[in-house]
Amino acid sequence: MIIDNNRYFKIMKYFKFLQRVVILAVTLLLSVSSFAQFDGPPPGGRPPMGQGGPGGARFKQMMSRTVLENIANRKSVRNFVATDPVTKDTLEMLVKAGMAAPTAMNKQPWHFFATNDAKIIEAAAAKLGRGGNMIAEAGAVIIILGEPTVSEMFWAIDCSCAAENILLAIEALGLGGVWLSAYPNEQRMNDINEAFGIPAEYKVLCMIPVGHPTGKDKPKDKWNKKKFHFNKW
Numbered sequence: 063m064i065i066d067n068n069r070y071f072k073i074m075k076y077f078k079f080l081q082r083v084v085i086l087a088v089t090l091l092l093s094v095s096s097f098a099q100f101d102g103p104p105p106g107g108r109p110p111m112g113q114g115g116p117g118g119a120r121f122k123q124m125m126s127r128t129v130l131e132n133i134a135n136r137k138s139v140r141n142f143v144a145t146d147p148v149t150k151d152t153l154e155m156l157v158k159a160g161m162a163a164p165t166a167m168n169k170q171p172w173h174f175f176a177t178n179d180a181k182i183i184e185a186a187a188a189k190l191g192r193g194g195n196m197i198a199e200a201g202a203v204i205i206i207l208g209e210p211t212v213s214e215m216f217w218a219i220d221c222s223c224a225a226e227n228i229l230l231a232i233e234a235l236g237l238g239g240v241w242l243s244a245y246p247n248e249q250r251m252n253d254i255n256e257a258f259g260i261p262a263e264y265k266v267l268c269m270i271p272v273g274h275p276t277g278k279d280k281p282k283d284k285w286n287k288k289k290f291h292f293n294k295w
């Protein structure tokens with residue numbers, strides 16, 4: 063059979079089109095089947111990691127990769143842009159991450175004060191000086207407070223666990239924050255209590271401004287092999 067040039071090109075065009083359709087269909091099938099393997103969190107929420115929860119191996123693998131990436135990308139953010147405000151819902155989600163932290167004897171000796179109210183923040187920032195400007199620029203702040211009457215020995219450690227959870231959650235949401243220290247500086251702790259009208263029996267561990275990062279602050283590589291002692295000191 064003799065095929066002229068014109069017909070030949072038409073047939074080739076048809077085959078190329080067919081090839082694209084097949085590739086698209088295979089890609090779609092593959093992504094659907096890999097999604098099906100992700101058996102997802104149960105209706106009650108995320109499965110308890112590492113406790114043989116109902117999450118499925120793929121879910122756990124995906125979660126752990128996300129957590130590690132998030133840890134590697136976290137950085138102290140001190141430069142903020144004023145774009146969308148940080149909402150109450152976001153602040154509540156961050157505090158939920160804080161309250162998911164471990165605590166000695168599960169005493170949870172903490173409270174969290176959060177605000178995105180410009181008037182409250184500006185008034186407090188003016189009283190606080192150092193660090194106050196960062197809160198004002200960020201537009202929102204979470205203050206982590208310990209309750210020594212609940213756990214005198216461990217409140218600062220427990221609240222520190224919550225603080226790191228919050229910093230990681232901030233990173234996960236694409237926001238920025240930094241630990242601004244208060245504890246163990248009594249003067250600074252009292253100043254913050256007064257600036258925000260928080261009763262003195264609640265001890266300020268730190269303040270975390272929460273805002274949109276400019277991108278200037280970058281994660282640091284702190285891995286130091288000399289500080290890793292494996293099997294033998």
Ligand SMILES: Cc1cc2nc3c(=O)[nH]c(=O)nc-3n(C[C@H](O)[C@H](O)[C@H](O)COP(=O)(O)O)c2cc1C
Pocket residue numbers: 136137138139140240241242243280281282
């Ligand atoms: C206990 C503690 C106190 C800190 N206090 C402050 C502070 O008062 N002001 C500040 O800008 N950063 C403060 N930081 C943030 C550190 O400076 C920061 O974590 C450190 O330089 C490492 O940088 P990275 O967080 O980007 O990895 C504090 C961090 C911790 C854990």
